[in-house]
Amino acid sequence: MALTNKNIIFVAGLGGIGLDTSRELVKRDLKNLVILDRIDNPAAIAELKAINPKVTVTFYPYDVTAPLTETTKLLKTIFAQLKTVDVLINGAGILDDHQIERTIAVNFTGLVNTTTAILDFWDKRKGGPGGVICNIGSVTGFNAIYQVPVYSASKAAVVSFTQSIAKLANVTGVTAFTVNPGITKTTLVHKFNSWLDVETRVAEKLLEHPTQTTLACAQNFVKAIELNKNGAIWKLDLGTLEPIEWTKHWDSGI
Numbered sequence: 001m002a003l004t005n006k007n008i009i010f011v012a013g014l015g016g017i018g019l020d021t022s023r024e025l026v027k028r029d030l031k032n033l034v035i036l037d038r039i040d041n042p043a044a045i046a047e048l049k050a051i052n053p054k055v056t057v058t059f060y061p062y063d064v065t066a067p068l069t070e071t072t073k074l075l076k077t078i079f080a081q082l083k084t085v086d087v088l089i090n091g092a093g094i095l096d097d098h099q100i101e102r103t104i105a106v107n108f109t110g111l112v113n114t115t116t117a118i119l120d121f122w123d124k125r126k127g128g129p130g131g132v133i134c135n136i137g138s139v140t141g142f143n144a145i146y147q148v149p150v151y152s153a154s155k156a157a158v159v160s161f162t163q164s165i166a167k168l169a170n171v172t173g174v175t176a177f178t179v180n181p182g183i184t185k186t187t188l189v190h191k192f193n194s195w196l197d198v199e200t201r202v203a204e205k206l207l208e209h210p211t212q213t214t215l216a217c218a219q220n221f222v223k224a225i226e227l228n229k230n231g232a233i234w235k236l237d238l239g240t241l242e243p244i245e246w247t248k249h250w251d252s253g254i
């Protein structure tokens with residue numbers, strides 16, 4: 001999908017991976033980039049606007065743990081402004097296995113709710129035009145960092161949920177795929193709590209292994225959006241972009 005003239009909503013477009021991805025996106029001559037994030041960063045928004053004056057960049061504060069009704073209200077405002085939205089990127093995430101409920105609320109429930117809310121506008125059964133959902137999972141959704149089992153499971157849930165949404169595309173008109181970064185140098189992985197403190201040096205140990213930069217990750221992130229493959233599970237590790245083959249162990253048969 002050529003991104004020229006497209007309208008994109010980016011949840012968590014100002015984070016470590018998010019901001020570099022936003023920078024790459026505005027280079028593509030979008031029509032609108034609407035950034036939703038928990039905390040505003042006017043300097044970053046100004047920078048994004050300056051990169052490409054052809055792209056309208058707007059920001060709305062959004063906490064993904066908000067009730068579904070509030071999300072719908074915000075989307076109503078955005079759809080009224082833009083008329084159409086082509087892509088929704090869900091990227092909010094926290095890494096702190098001391099905060100069990102919050103991890104699930106931000107990393108998983110928030111993503112499910114935002115997806116559910118936008119279906120109201122996109123679902124072809126309601127006369128909607130369909131759309132594309134790009135969810136940020138993690139390689140820990142494939143194989144856990146077992147010292148952070150709650151975080152890892154929340155990302156496995158993102159991968160699973162997205163696979164179902166992709167399979168429902170013929171019903172809803174909405175396609176979906178995940179981008180799953182490997183360890184990427186952001187504040188997220190700088191220092192974090194393991195579950196029940198089973199490993200006090202989890203961040204230090206992790207960062208002894210090769211990592212990638214947010215720029216490398218962002219460039220492949222945008223490539224994956226351009227490839228726009230329904231049901232794809234992209235691995236973005238060590239500066240590469242690779243589709244993952246998911247092993248089928250069972251089939252519902254329906």
Ligand code: NAQ
Nearest residue numbers: 012015016017063064091092093138181182183184186188
């Ligand atoms: P960073 O902390 O910079 O960004 C997190 C973003 O989520 C910020 O924009 C923040 O404002 C937003 N956010 C947090 N809570 C929110 C809320 N309640 N409502 C709305 N927005 C909220 O971290 P980052 O590394 O840039 O992470 C971005 C995404 O990539 C997250 O979903 C993260 O889980 C995912 N990710 C990061 C990495 C990494 O190494 N940095 C990896 C994979 C996926 C493999 C590795 C890990 O899974 C970590 C071990």
